[in-house]
Amino acid sequence: MKVTNVELHTVGVKPEQYPKTLLPEVALAGRSNVGKSSFINKMINRKGLARTSQRPGKTQTLNFYMVNEMVMLVDVPGYGFAKVPKKEKEAWGKMIETYIQQREQLKAVVQIIDIRHKPSADDQMMYEWLKHYEMPVILVATKADKIPKGKYEKHLKEIRTCLNKHPDDPLLIFSSETAIGKEQIWNTILKFINEKKSETPE
Template identity: 40%
Template sequence: MIIKSAEFITSAVQPAHYPPPDHPEIAFAGRSNVGKSSLINTLVRRKRLVKTSSTPGRTQLINFFLINGDLMLVDLPGYGYAKVPAAVRKQWGPMVETYVARRTSLKGAVVLVDARRRPEVEELNLIDWLRQHRVAVVPVLTKADKLSKTELIKQRRAAAQALDMAEEALILFSAKSRLGKEALWQRLEGILAHTDDT
């Protein structure tokens, strides 16, 4: 996809604060510090569209970004980071659940997993739950540059087994080398094209 424009629209906690559902939406979900902000910035060729932080758990709102005036990318709060206050962690679940369950413009979700670790029950539950709501899931293994080719092959196989899907379904991604950027856009464009047909 050729990126002509990318702009931050709004941050939201509840449906009343969401922008109007005028454009198809792709959400990005994963554990805190998995590289969501870096991945989105790489996809849209902007260095600071999404603020990155070395402190896990910094994204505590649902952030909406309009791309080319006709596609919304949605950065969901990261999960699973123990140092975030319990009250904030309790708020995240319902916030994200409400968004996924009610947002008719949500067409796909990129689920990010750090390539250096195996997916756990949270990732399995998230993928199952998204599928129950008929949201197309694109699994991505981030930080691929942190592993050797041999380790990457091994980790991809292990992740595919844990998620009960074909190895080819998992996109290897690196914000540093931009590995996987084109493959991810192709998968997302496929989801959006299918949406247009239905």
């Protein structure tokens, strides 16, 4: 998909602050240091709209990015290694849980995994939690530029096995450095959105 128009539309932490639009939404989840902001910036062709940080856990709100006035990419707080107080982590967890359980516009979650490493316990917990709520998940194995192409399948197999991946959930490779996988991910996002539209009763 060619991105021609993008804006940070809304920032919120509770339902009354969510956008009033009916645009389909796709949430972006991942460990605090997995490169989620870099993923967003590459996907929307903007270098600094999503702020990258050397300090994991910088995102503390739900950030709604409207793309081409047709879909919202929703950046949620990272999980795992953020050096924040326990009460703050619990508040983030509640905020994410409320959004994912209650938001009708949410069509799928992109869960970003570092392809170089076996999925962490937090990665596994997040995936299991999403599947518990029967949420469609698009798994993205990022930082693909950091390993040889010949080792892709070995690492992807480890991710599939470790997460006990559901057969309907795509697993795609990506690199914010080389843009490998970008078009395939956009095509997959649009496919999920269109499938959900067709399932909605008139």
